[in-house]
Amino acid sequence: MTDPVYKTDALIAQDIDAYLEAHQHKTMLRFITCGSVDDGKSTLIGRLLYDSKMIFEDQLAALEADSKRVGTQGQEIDFALLVDGLAAEREQGITIDVAYRFFATEKRKFIVADTPGHEQYTRNMVTGASTADLAVILIDARKGVLTQTRRHSYLVHQLGIRNIVLAVNKMDLVGYDQATFDAIVADYRAFATSIGIEDFVAMPISGFKGDNITALSENTPWYAGPALLPHLETVELDATSDQARPFRMPVQWVNRPNLDFRGFAGLIASGSVRPGDEVRVLPSGKTSTVARIVSLGGDRDEAVAGESVTITLADEIDCSRGQVIVAAKEPLEVADQFEATVVWMDETEMVPGRAYWLKIGTQTVSATVQHPKFQINVNTMEHLAAKTLDLNAIGVANITTDRAIPFAPYAENRDLGGFILIDKMTNHTVAAGMIHFALRRAQNIHWQATDLGRDHHAGMKNQKPAVLWMTGLSGSGKSTVANIVEKKLARMNRHTFLLDGDNVRHGLNKDLGFTDADRVENIRRVGEVAKLMTDAGLIVITAFISPFRAERDMVRAMMQPGEFVEVFIDTPLSVAEGRDVKGLYAKARSGALKNFTGIDSPYEAPDSPEIRIDTTQITPEEAADLIIAKLIP
Template structure:
């Protein structure tokens, strides 16, 4: 086949175009990525600023621009000016109210760097949304309306950005066009903000006078209207700040293990995202928390083996030795490993409509680790408007407080101020799987390092063997008046006749001694069950069959006790009695007092009861007598060896 000169020319042109495109893609792929947020008071111009950045970086397609111009006319923008905020305020509710509600993420790029920007809400009730946007950001642009100066929201968002470890802050004094580009106005705002920043520990920030609407000092500085300003344009500053991943490369090596890669018997690697530092074949490493050491054999990626890997890269490490290492462990520099502990002080941002329940078990996720954690009653709540420390029994939606965190086993961590990846965590409700909180670890509690489990020669198996029985916890739950205590007592009598070693923990009896300091609030009910669970655990260690008769109204606490026991040792027995039947019985007169308002937080009346979803045993006291219920339970738990 032959080709004409024109065809050859066309092929050469196509080849050159392809080469240019390839070069452009390579250059774009190798650019560094900066994540940043915009935050501040309502109507400070956050969305407008982001829209301007997208427009000036030519990240708007022609059809988008046409739609934007049409929308700008609809919302009443004067003249032919474009309302850039409409590029970002995507929710209909946002456009109707003229505010930002959700976190809007946008991507744009310049010749030097790629960017992901989060437009975060200004309203106090959306603090959790702002925290979400800030959690992965390297920089925060704090906008201030030049006409209004430093406001409460300015202080709140600056504090949150600082709390969440954002190192680079930009004070963008916006709407300078509306104050005649007055230098004194700008200087006064910077001076006021400087005093506040020093008060909360912000060491440095960059102040820039801008107009997001007009474009002053966004891409070029100084603008003709601010010749008195001698600092960088906003884009120039964003292109030059140090990115967290780059800074993280200078710290000690840390890689949380996300997956043990074992495709065949000849390969065993540990995959994860490097949180900090660098690693190379031949480096000595330590597995935390086990403390086992080895040497890196190879660094494997999809594109082949590497001679070195750095923070921000996802890799698979193979080791020279067959060490025990699994998901949740951390591979670190051998001579400078992170700590492991099970008790911490932490700052917690509460993000759920339902308040924090001190003592309740939540899932705590930190890096690739997931454990059950309980939060103690807060030491104090932080008023982010005044920085005052307030007394608090719990944390409500959008509240921020400092509290002790206790985990079921030691976890590997570093203070959040040193490492976001090993210092930041989220809390997840065990029932709903909803993320209810986010937190930053400060330090491990000293007592966690000084208190150790003391091994004993006689084990729980020895205790059980001496009694010729298998330890069990028979957990009776149901409404007040359902018959829990009566049936539990009948079951214990039958077990006693069978020469079984038992002990009955009754709700009322325990409140005369061990739990006499607790009331009937949700927090006290949770602590009541936690203590009973710990006692029941000790009794099973002694080889006993433990019977407990407690309303225990919340599934989360019953599940918490179940998690304390060995597999198959916890038997949940639901004494299923309708509320109207229990209220008719009202042996103690409690329902009558609750209905009259004399007794507050009474289960079934003004406090909820969460019935077991899948109890091991269910007895209906409307259909069964006490003896029939007891016989049924004993037959279900046999054999007891």
């Protein structure tokens, strides 16, 4: 009998170092599981974690106890409990949030996102898919291709995922019937072809029983393809294609630790860069050469797509967060109008014309979405007419930003072609989008410089331009106060113009109704007119209900700092309705007038107006004097 061989601490340390070194150089595959409700996504991921030995003994013991407690089939392990971490998920037996899990095999590292199957959580699925390299689309063998299967497949394709596995799950519940599998694959292939999915790998599996997960199953002798895990270990990634593309790096922040160093830090979205390369900063177009590439380990001779580095330039040129450093001879497009696919992810429907924050790359700009060109029926791929988009709707629309931004079509670069929309009031992410192309008119329309500017026009009138924006309920007294203010300013030899809500609807805005979207467009047009008038040096007085804060803020953003003066004509609804000089409240109460502010359409009072007028305490004449006193001290 030979004595056992014990390793010294040094040898153990060497083994650990060797393992970590090998682990560090493994490729990483990010993938998602998606499909309809109860297709077995969480169970499949739990099985992968279990079979890849990524569960500790105490976790396994807790899993076995939980499986018995929730009453799974027999006394077998419920692998879904490994992933469904939220209490609400375990109680309902569904996935709500996106659950990310890490595991590794001898060949590759993995990050898997378990995404919800319910339609109401489609936005969570989009989140998980946005960074994935591969999608495992599960189908319950008993149910076949469902609406949510089609929805997720369409989104996966739109989000640029080209590696797709069609996993027909729960084959054990249909007796491992080949005919059932073949019929589902044929049905899915017909749909996939219609949306542009050119290829996918179909496999029959049972996440619960483990068939065709880590090795081919004896229960499906008719299946000659790969098992799931070996396929995930060997599928080719397109990281090399990212490196072969032109160099692009959105600037995350300007690294200025001292006066002797100024670098631009960011994650390289595509291509490679070396010291001496000529680069261009967009949107300014200024050019320079790369002086150094600095990383945590010191200076580099080269950096490639997927790496985070700091670049220093040979010249002192303006470059800040949100701008993009690109190869000088292969620049990005720069535009302010685009066509894009929009996936609406908020319970409040999209309001065409409303300003949202658009975040693309490291840049955030103000943007408006126009009326959708069409909405997409994910079952038939039919293009449906739509005036807006509601929760989980997918449509195509034109988007306009407040300034030109560098971009790439999403099909070319996910980082520089994908964006999210954020509600300015709530800071909720309301949509995700993929840019198709810049609108041609965006490239053909340029700002024409004129010799006489706004300062000259204001100087000729001996006054400072301003916009007195009066907002309040119908019947609050806006038009009365605005008219008195204009007459008093005229006596002071001030050059003014009064824009009244009813008057502009006889001409400029006669085509607009009173839906939320039309109200937004009404205010946008008035804002643009008011801006032109301030450029002419005028004091503009407006009297509009303008019920939404977001649109009043939009007009404020159009003006020069300090020129927009919000005047809240604060009259209680009961008082305004008691006046009802136009008889509109009576019509609204009877149901004859729809979308009337204060009755069946909301009014969002200003949070901090420059001037607040309480018409229950002072007369219109006194209100006008108060406004003028603040405008002209």
